[in-house]
Amino acid sequence: MIPKYLTSVKKVDNEEKMAGLALFTDDIQVEGAYFAVTLRSEKAHAKILDIKVPTLPKDYYFISAKDIPGENVCNIIVDDWPVFADKETNYIGESIGLVVGPDKEKCLDLLNEFEVTYEELEPVFEMKDSYVHKEFTKGNVDLFKSSAKVFSESFETGYQEQAYLEPQGMLVYFDKDDGRLTVKASMQCPFYIHKAIMRVLNWPEEKIKVIQPAVGGAFGGKEHYPSLMGAQLATAINKIHHPIKMIFDRKEDVPFTTKRHPSKTDISAYLDDKNNLIGLKIHVNIDGGAYIGCSMVVLSRALIAATNTYTFENVEIIGDAYHTNKVPSAAFRGFGSPQSIFAMELFINHLADYLGVDRFVFKNKYHVKTGDVTSTSGIFRDEIVLDKIIEKAKKMSDFDRKFKEYSKPNSNRGIGISTFLHGCGFTGSGESTIINAQLKIKKDKNDIVTFYTSQVDFGQGNRTTLKRIVVDTLGIPEDHVIYDAPDTSKTLSTGPTAASRTIIIVGGLAAKAAQHLKDIWVSGKEQEIVEPYVGPSYIKWDEDKMQGDAYPGYAWGANVVEVSFDPVTYQVKVEHTWSVYDVGHAIDERIVIGQADGGLAQALGWSYLEKEEAVDGRFMQKKFSDYIVPTSMDLPEMETALIDNPFKYGAFGAKGAGELTFVGGAPAFALAFEQAIKKPVHKIPLTPELIMELVKDED
Amino acid sequence: MIKYFVPKSLKEATEILSQNDCYILAGGTDLMVQKHRSASLLPTFEKDVLFTNEIKELDYIKVDKEGVHVGSVTKYEKMLKSAQIPDIFRKTIEQIASPGIRNMATMAGNIGNASPAGDTLVPLNVFDAYLVLSSTRGERKVLVSDYIIGVRKTIREKDEIIKEIVIPNLDLEFDYEKVGSRKAESISKVSFLGAYKLEGNIIKDFRVAFGSVSIKVVRDKEVEKKYIGLTKEEFINRKEEIVSDYSKLISPITDHRSTKEYRQKVACNLLSRFIDNIK
Numbered sequence: 001m002i003p004k005y006l007t008s009v010k011k012v013d014n015e016e017k018m019a020g021l022a023l024f025t026d027d028i029q030v031e032g033a034y035f036a037v038t039l040r041s042e043k044a045h046a047k048i049l050d051i052k053v054p055t056l057p058k059d060y061y062f063i064s065a066k067d068i069p070g071e072n073v074c075n076i077i078v079d080d081w082p083v084f085a086d087k088e089t090n091y092i093g094e095s096i097g098l099v100v101g102p103d104k105e106k107c108l109d110l111l112n113e114f115e116v117t118y119e120e121l122e123p124v125f126e127m128k129d130s131y132v133h134k135e136f137t138k139g140n141v142d143l144f145k146s147s148a149k150v151f152s153e154s155f156e157t158g159y160q161e162q163a164y165l166e167p168q169g170m171l172v173y174f175d176k177d178d179g180r181l182t183v184k185a186s187m188q189c190p191f192y193i194h195k196a197i198m199r200v201l202n203w204p205e206e207k208i209k210v211i212q213p214a215v216g217g218a219f220g221g222k223e224h225y226p227s228l229m230g231a232q233l234a235t236a237i238n239k240i241h242h243p244i245k246m247i248f249d250r251k252e253d254v255p256f257t258t259k260r261h262p263s264k265t266d267i268s269a270y271l272d273d274k275n276n277l278i279g280l281k282i283h284v285n286i287d288g289g290a291y292i293g294c295s296m297v298v299l300s301r302a303l304i305a306a307t308n309t310y311t312f313e314n315v316e317i318i319g320d321a322y323h324t325n326k327v328p329s330a331a332f333r334g335f336g337s338p339q340s341i342f343a344m345e346l347f348i349n350h351l352a353d354y355l356g357v358d359r360f361v362f363k364n365k366y367h368v369k370t371g372d373v374t375s376t377s378g379i380f381r382d383e384i385v386l387d388k389i390i391e392k393a394k395k396m397s398d399f400d401r402k403f404k405e406y407s408k409p410n411s412n413r414g415i416g417i418s419t420f421l422h423g424c425g426f427t428g429s430g431e432s433t434i435i436n437a438q439l440k441i442k443k444d445k446n447d448i449v450t451f452y453t454s455q456v457d458f459g460q461g462n463r464t465t466l467k468r469i470v471v472d473t474l475g476i477p478e479d480h481v482i483y484d485a486p487d488t489s490k491t492l493s494t495g496p497t498a499a500s501r502t503i504i505i506v507g508g509l510a511a512k513a514a515q516h517l518k519d520i521w522v523s524g525k526e527q528e529i530v531e532p533y534v535g536p537s538y539i540k541w542d543e544d545k546m547q548g549d550a551y552p553g554y555a556w557g558a559n560v561v562e563v564s565f566d567p568v569t570y571q572v573k574v575e576h577t578w579s580v581y582d583v584g585h586a587i588d589e590r591i592v593i594g595q596a597d598g599g600l601a602q603a604l605g606w607s608y609l610e611k612e613e614a615v616d617g618r619f620m621q622k623k624f625s626d627y628i629v630p631t632s633m634d635l636p637e638m639e640t641a642l643i644d645n646p647f648k649y650g651a652f653g654a655k656g657a658g659e660l661t662f663v664g665g666a667p668a669f670a671l672a673f674e675q676a677i678k679k680p681v682h683k684i685p686l687t688p689e690l691i692m693e694l695v696k697d698e699d
Numbered sequence: 700m701i702k703y704f705v706p707k708s709l710k711e712a713t714e715i716l717s718q719n720d721c722y723i724l725a726g727g728t729d730l731m732v733q734k735h736r737s738a739s740l741l742p743t744f745e746k747d748v749l750f751t752n753e754i755k756e757l758d759y760i761k762v763d764k765e766g767v768h769v770g771s772v773t774k775y776e777k778m779l780k781s782a783q784i785p786d787i788f789r790k791t792i793e794q795i796a797s798p799g800i801r802n803m804a805t806m807a808g809n810i811g812n813a814s815p816a817g818d819t820l821v822p823l824n825v826f827d828a829y830l831v832l833s834s835t836r837g838e839r840k841v842l843v844s845d846y847i848i849g850v851r852k853t854i855r856e857k858d859e860i861i862k863e864i865v866i867p868n869l870d871l872e873f874d875y876e877k878v879g880s881r882k883a884e885s886i887s888k889v890s891f892l893g894a895y896k897l898e899g900n901i902i903k904d905f906r907v908a909f910g911s912v913s914i915k916v917v918r919d920k921e922v923e924k925k926y927i928g929l930t931k932e933e934f935i936n937r938k939e940e941i942v943s944d945y946s947k948l949i950s951p952i953t954d955h956r957s958t959k960e961y962r963q964k965v966a967c968n969l970l971s972r973f974i975d976n977i978k
Binding site: 026104105108167247249567568569570571609613620621624625626628630631632633634688689692 | 736737738739740797876878880881882883884885886888955956957958960961964965968969971972
């Protein structure tokens with residue numbers, strides 16, 4: 001069933017947020033709760049020889065690795081991140097222990113009295129020690145040997161801070177009614193925290209529950225890090241049996257929690273003697289930081305996305321994630337694909353210039369069409385409307401006229417267009433082999449329906465949209481459906497709130513469950529359905545070989561960015577943006593536009609404002625006065641259009657929209673900027689300091 | 700034990716200051732940030748604090764033949780909305796922080812804070828603005844440029860408080876540019892104010908000041924004198940020499956906001972553009 005609307009409804013949490021009634025983690029008061037503050041490593045790589053604990057007053061505790069009853073490991077994807085650094089520390093800011101006590105100020109004072117003795121080891125800051133390596137090919141890459149010419153370029157992207165409004169925070173206590181260890185936190189994935197705590201305490205599932213309060217933004221930054229905090233606080237409460245709250249200050253959150261992976265991507269085009277393209281070799285390198293965590297999955301997505309919206313007959317794709325003695329890099333909107341797509345979008349334009357052919361004609365020759373074979377030898381199955389998307393974006397922005405006009409010398413103005421895609425859901429067969437989502441829906445005697453998910457609404461609006469899917473499927477009044485924030489003691493796992501999977505996967509599951517309930521509906525009777533996720537049968541994936549269909553479906557888009565450049569101050573101004581997206585069928589247009597504006601704003605920030613610099617493993621920018629995210633004053637008018645292209649496996653035809661809106665911003669910006677300064681770009685963020693160097697080369 | 704004072708008059712304030720060594724807190728937009736410890740904790744002050752916000756008699760903007768008098772507790776947002784404040788000051792204030800902060804912050808507070816990146820310090824220098832400092836011993840007038848002697852260093856005696864700032868009348872053509880890291884809520888990497896007066900074809904007045912490129916605002920009256928009295932053409936022809944003179948005067952640093960090379964180059968570019976635009 002695909003309703004013929006793109007209309008928008010009032011978000012269910014509008015009023016509580018506008019009135020300030022929504023309770024975020026730090027707003028929740030548990031009587032007598034203690035505070036926890038973190039003792040952090042001062043060294044990038046060192047043996048910890050001794051921790052001299054100061055004399056602790058009554059009711060003050062120091063919690064460290066030796067207090068862990070289970071394993072000293074934070075359950076992420078790879079088990080290499082310790083809950084507390086014990087014998088060795090691998091990055092500046094790594095948690096060594098917690099100081100817990102009734103008065104936060106006293107805890108902070110005590111922190112200053114600790115003396116940690118280190119034996120320094122050689123740190124690694126450059127990408128040279130690969131800890132995850134992947135490679136795969138498509139077609140015949142032996143043909144590269146017969147090439148007459150090779151055109152190669154290298155592209156770099158920097159760190160990015162998620163910059164959620166609400167910093168990381170967590171509260172733990174024992175529920176007086178059911179005795180369970182209860183966790184409330186600013187998070188994305190309640191079951192990740194639940195599992196991490198089970199592991200660290202050696203406890204069964206039913207002794208723990210994780211409940212989501214209001215969450216103020218996440219962007220991937222709260223996908224894994226809260227698991228670490230959960231493991232630490234669980235260790236503490238297990239020892240002292242007292243409620244504990246830990247809230248990070250911004251100056252702690254920015255330099256010590258996970259970031260977007262910095263990257264370096266090398267691309268070579270192999271050409272024959274008539275300048276025909278034989279194929280491409282793409283090597284994506286990402287800086288994973290001190291622990292692997294989820295870097296192998298980020299790398300997978302970066303590699304699968306590396307050919308972007310283009311089909312090449314012969315491709316060799318190589319990827320490495322590197323160990324460095326810096327804060328671990330982890331999830332962030334786009335999950336690796338923005339880095340490789342940035343490189344590919346610039347490269348294909350530069351390649352056309354190198355060959356002396358029209359950029360748009362050249363790109364069009366390689367644009368993905370329905371039925372094309374993906375770089376992992378899967379198939380693009382859905383109806384692809386890339387040509388319509390491009391046409392619409394160009395028309396909205398008056399692209400062709402401006403492109404010609406700004407090509408003139410000293411225009412100091414430029415316009416750029418990017419195309420991009422985003423695979424929705426977990427990579428490969430992850431949805432059916434790793435996550436195995438199950439959704440419970442039940443109806444009471446009064447025909448009131450309640451359904452449960454583990455999806456967190458951190459502002460993106462899925463509490464509204466998921467509920468709407470169920471209400472519309474059942475065709476009953478909205479107030480007959482109850483849908484509360486996740487509580488792991490009530491819901492089955494429908495998986496993490498990540499990977500643009502919430503609507504396409506969980507929404508689809510909710511629609512199916514609601515339809516099944518409707519099919520067996522008997523008024524006045526208690527009924528319950530547990531709906532398991534069944535993926536499209538065509539999804540076959542070999543993670544080791546990186547072969548097969550990587551995603552159940554793809555969302556598509558084009559961004560146009562127009563910029564002006566001031567040659568006196570080397571500053572760039574974004575004048576206007578135009579975007580066109582195919583997110584399948586948008587269930588709620590306003591929510592999708594919210595993602596569109598926010599995603600592009602965040603991408604523009606990454607492109608030219610947001611610089612996070614690690615000097616000897618220490619981040620220099622620690623606050624929003626020096627880590628520069630764009631304000632509303634920096635953002636132009638943003639126009640967005642949606643192309644309706646219903647997806648048959650998504651709820652009401654919807655695909656994912658959360659990450660798609662981020663991935664194309666940087667290349668569109670960089671292409672526009674190249675035109676303004678008439679020089680190629682290979683690196684972001686394009687800060688004025690970097691631009692000065694770029695322009696100076698010419699003088 | 701730290702004491703907090705909230706005097707209701709200037710007289711009361713000077714009496715308190717004659718007995719106690721205090722931080723003087725106006726809007727708190729600098730001090731509260733500097734003394735911030737952690738969320739949910741109060742900032743820690745290591746000496747007494749005097750709050751000026753209840754000294755209503757110092758909340759004024761007045762004009763007389765000396766110039767514009769701005770009482771020291773006057774908020775930036777009030778200055779921004781006052782037609783009595785010279786346009787170039789309003790242009791500067793408009794680019795400071797954001798409306799919420801400007802509703803708290805004061806110009807006297809920014810002078811007292813003596814940051815090398817204080818935005819209004821640049822026009823205050825160009826205008827030869829001065830302060831009236833008040834104490835139980837009486838009053839004294841000091842040029843803003845003499846009052847600040849280094850990073851967060853001023854010549855204020857412990858018993859003194861800024862009563863008002865006097866901005867003399869100045870009828871010149873101005874060119875102001877704040878180079879920040881973004882368009883709002885931004886601390887200057889470089890700021891520049893150039894001013895001149897042309898009578899007939901003669902440069903009758905010429906003044907230049909830079910912010911954020913040294914420990915205090917850079918202005919040099921000797922260099923200015925060298926070029927006053929030239930014809931417009933002579934002046935413009937000596938652009939390279941002028942830029943070179945100032946290039947030697949500024950000594951920017953590299954920090955987490957920018958680099959010394961960028962600050963140096965942009966400061967010179969802004970001066971060049973100012974000279975190019977003289978009509």
